[in-house]
Amino acid sequence: MRPPIRLAALGLGLATAAAVVIVGGRTADLAVVRESPGRGVSGTGPNAAGPLGLEVTQRGYSLRLSAPTAPFGPTTLRFQLLGPDRRPVAAHGSGQQSEPHVFLVQRDMTGYQHRHPARDATGTWSAPVELHSGTYRVLVEFHPAGEAASLTLGADLIVSGSAHPGLLPEPARDVMVGDCSVSMGGTLTAGTVSRLSFDVRRGDRRVPDPGSYLGATGHLVILRVGDLAAVDVRRVRSGLTFDAAVPSAGTYRLFLDFQKGNADRTAEYTAVVG
Known part of the structure; x- marks a missing residue:
């Protein structure tokens, strides 16, 4: 054993006004719940899933950030979720539980944020975020329409300035x-x-x-x-x-x-x- x-x-208190860059989930979160309305990040299920969010493309779906870098301070994170045909895809179903969740955290595990992004007519998702110097991991958990299971995709976002890693x-x-x-x-x-x-x-x-x-x-x-x-x-x-x-x-x-x-x-x- x-x-x-x-x-x-x-x-830590999660400031309501602060925005997030981490990947999110929909009917579950990063470490997601699927058997009930809760959320966490998830794949097909805790009995079979390995580590999630290490790839920017999986099963033909891709996460594309609007830019690989971002300025220090409050800003808006924008990204698209592309399908196998390289066109923006919508989330599965309807309502808040069907929408992607976005999570953001720095490489030293500080600056965690969790946001529920909004989608515009072009298929671009956006959420307000508060960024500090260093490299963030952006994780997006979503359930493509017509797919049996959700996906968690990840990408790095670099914020200008000198970073001071914490313990x-x-x-x-x-x-x-x-x-x-x-x-x-x-x-x-x-x-x-x-x-x-x-x-x-x-x-x-x-x-x-x-x-x-x-x-x-x-x-x-x-x-x-x-x-x-x-x-x-x-x-x-x-x-x-x-x-x-x-x-x-x-x-x-x-x-x-x-x-x-x-x-x-x-x-x-x-x-x-x-």
């Missing part, structure tokens, strides 16, 4: 996010499906039903440190419980998006899988 992972957490936080299971404490239960094990659950409390009282975040109770995104590969994640029932299929040993970052009141929040964890 493999040893359980050590978990480290750092809670990952030390392992811990509890994190403060504003006036809420968020505790993580469960362990991640390489090569199998692991179940994680999260408990949100304010003082001594549990928050029984966090508000909807982009159409779901919560979103969990898991990225591997180094190549920023996304892990297939699925929410297994209402609330903040997820199944994640970690493909290999290594260090991972976990980003749990949820809503408290009218504010979007993100709890961030570091997991070391032996």
